[in-house]
Amino acid sequence: MGPGEQGATAGVRRPPLSRFTHFAAIDWSGAVGARQKGIAVAICRIGADAPTLLVPDGGWSRLKVLEWLQHAMPADTLVGLDLGPSLPFADRGAFFPGWAESPADARGLWALIERICTDDPHLSASSFVDHAEAARHFRRHGGRKGEFFDGRGRLRVTEEAQRLQGLNPYSNLNLVGASQVGKSSLTGMRVLHRLQDTLPIWPFDESATGSLIVEIYTSIAAIAAGRPRGRSKMRTIAELNAALAAIGSATVAGDGAIDDHSSDAILTASWLRTAADRAALWHPAQLTAALARTEGWTFGVS
Structure with a gap:
């Protein structure tokens, strides 16, 4: 961090509150192959309806998610991606110390x-x-x-x-x-x-209108819903519905088992709906302008 940057939030890009009409969460996968079973996408509207799990024909691929984000996602959606948008930089002043091609941001x-x-x-x-x-x-x-x-x-x-x-x-x-x-x-x-060039990505971009991408950590949503630390994964509909109810969401239909990728996406979409208007989450004390260019920030971490 440069002089005067520690704890400073001047220059950090923040969206206005209460602008989103939809909330989506994407559980991501780095697996090899054309289709990834670990990808799950859920979306909900303003209100209290339970999120909908989106399942395209043939399942999700990373390219299909990219196409959905670019062309099919509703306008004014706050969408959380469960992945790290960057690598460590601040601790050593570089992503890859000693490599001449190590980028600046x-x-x-x-x-x-x-x-x-x-x-x-x-x-x-x-x-x-x-x-x-x-x-x-x-x-x-x-x-x-x-x-x-x-x-x-x-x-x-x-x-x-x-x-x-x-x-x-x-x-x-x-x-x-x-x-x-x-x-x-x-x-x-x-x-x-x-x-x-299609969607702003917080906190790297300025964002006044339209949809916005944030980094999510699905365990934050699970803990907010009362799941024990270290036991955030929900593998039954009953567990998922108890968590949804705890954060004021309607529950999903059915019973029995559910994979944890799907349950993570469903619960986190609902949590984003409850968290989007919490001003403190857009103003984390340690998020400086330098970090907003290099490392980014996880939405929900104060």
Whole structure:
């Protein structure tokens, strides 16, 4: 951070409140392949109706989500993407210290990943993961750990703030394990690169009207709905409906089992509807103009 930036929010882009008519949540996936079972999309309107789970023919792919965001999503939608839109920067003054091509901001990072992965199918990011310079900063499968990857991996400022809220964030530089979010984040950055001229992305963009993308952490919605920390996943309709009711939403029909990707998307869409007008969530104390250009911020982290 530069002089005078600590705790300063001047220059950080904030949308006006009470402008959204729809609220969507997308549980993302970094898996290889044309279709990803881990992607789920849910949307709701202003009011208290239960969110609708959207299931296209053939299931979701990353390209299908991109097309929905660009062409089919309702106007004035606040949409949350469950992925990291950037990598750690503030702790070392760079995304990739020592690499001459290390970008100066998040948009440069998205462009770098897109350029290196331009031939990777299905908006995957395998070429970036295996890039000789980038790989020096990642923990990869097969016990491959770059020389610049320390401990559990570097965290963004917003992820450090998540820890203070009792959450358990993983470094976006960690690409190993069931709970890792690194691959999802890298593939998501390819989507953000393609969306940047179509939809504003908070807090990187100014945003006065229309739809807006924010980063979400679905555990925040689950905890707000009374789910125990460490047990945020809901795998039955009964569990999901209890959480929906706790935040003032109508419940969904049916009973029995539900996959946690779908339940995460449904609950988080409803939570976004309740949280969008909370001014404090758009004014986190640690979000500076510098972080808004480089690391971004998770909506719901104070």
